[in-house]
Amino acid sequence: MISDLMKLVDKFVGGFKKRLYGKTFFCPVCHLELSYYDVDVNGNLVCPLCGVVIELHETYGHSIPIVNDVEINRAQPKKRLHPLATHFPIGLFPLAFLGALIITIASAYIKASGTNSLECGFCRDISPVLDNITWIFLFIAVLSSGFTFLTGFLDWKQRYGGRPYRVITLKLVLSGLFIGIGIVILILHPVVFTAGVIPFENPVMIPVTFVYFVLMGSAMFMLATLGHVGGYLVFGK
């Protein structure tokens, strides 16, 4: 069952990668997977990870990357701000997701037990506190993702010479989307969690909560992809 699921995920990710990267080959020095799209008009490509200048040839469908040069004096990221900044959204957003999930379960429990039931006292007391923490985490995660985007953009311009690598384009697009979705979530959050719980007595709240979690889920997915791709770009295979 789990292996079937993994196979399905692999197939999905594989299909997505194929569409994004097209044909790929591996840097013979640092083993980073590189896209044919990243090769410039002269048939050259600077490996974003190790800096070797690859002249890409092909024979009989075999990729033959030939290394004739290396960029050794590549600018280091400014005070390593980008790698540091990434930890805020990556660390805080999943916590906010968890918080929202717990409050939603608590709200459903309150609704199921009847609004005035004494049993739910704990839930009713604790939910607003958790909601405040969740919102603060969300706020810092979204705010810091703006900063992360900015530092990442500067790194790209400096260290990677602003070259349009597919993986960096992917990072830019996903970060932009994450910030956009993050702002919508910030606006939607107080509407969903009115007074610290979700008022499920109001039937409209079910689809609204559903939309909220779809947004949260896709933001989580983007964040995971961004983290994975970023790590790959720094540490390689």
Added chain:
Amino acid sequence: MEFSLTKEQKELVEKARAFTKEWISPNAAEHDRTGEFPKAICAEAFKQGFMNPHIPKEYGGLEEPVLNHCLVMEEIGTGCTGIGTALGSNGLSQYPVIFAGNDYQKKKFLEPMTQELMFSAYCVTEPEAGSDVSRIKTTAEKIGNDYVINGVKWWITCGSVASWYFVLARVGDKPTGFVVPADTDGIVRGIKEQNLGQHASNTVRVTFEDVKVPQEYRLGEEGDGFKIAMKTFDHTRPGIASGANGITKAALNIALTYAKGRRSFDKKLISNQGVSFKLADMVTKLDASRYMTYLSADLFDKGQDNARQAAQAKWYAGEVAMWAAVECCQILGGYGYTNEMPAEKLLRDAKIYQIYEGAAEIQKMIIVAKLMRTKEVH
């Protein structure tokens, strides 16, 4: 003497080359790394008509000449001989049926292979008997209308994906060939062997424990087995030689591309005669090997005895492939030694051509045996 391919053969080569570039070369490293059997690629090869080319037309096959099969296997081998072995080895077990089977056996075992993707395997070698096939110990005991087979077959290509096996076993002291459906009770397939090269190909041990086979599945008469098993090689060795030629062609192309691109001492590698002469040697030996291979296939297609030429082609192509792979790695220097480039894989894949379907020494024994019967060579 005619040295050019027909229009249809040229088209076939173009088609096989396009298939290799799209399906085989780009996936070669992945299958080499994971050892996964290339079923999806075989399915595409089946769709495009590259599998089972020898099956006669009356059983739904293409009945292609061996020469055409050689042309295809050379192209595919230039992409990956591991995948090439996976999709080409059916021939080894099909030919005993084509050569010695009756109409019922051909309908039962060959026809379905033209309708859907299926595999079959040739079970001759045993742990104690490889080159010397006469040493095999597997027995087939006649009980009523059935034979009961007991024995261990070793290094069986496609052994764990096959739907049926060609099995050589002894009935008393008579080596006899059988076709055995793979789902028969008593057949145990071993795990995939971790070989030096050709990782995409599936090599396993197949054990037969009281496996009951109806006598209708016996090929020819009792005692015909050795002849059937050996005659098969006249048919398959040109194809095997072509796989080896594919390796030589890949080695040449990779080395040539690299030598033209890589710089050292302020000039391209190819500007050094020490490097470029290797390329001249490679292309010359490739041509020699190819013509030998094509001749051995052509003789077979014309119904003439090709045993010596097939042995020469198989031996020489294997030798050249191994040598060319080493030279290719040398031209690539350190990059010929890393697994992120296609050169080192050629080296690992080439070795098997000096071993399976009769090791190099055995080919020489066949050549010498023919020479012994020749007064003078013209």
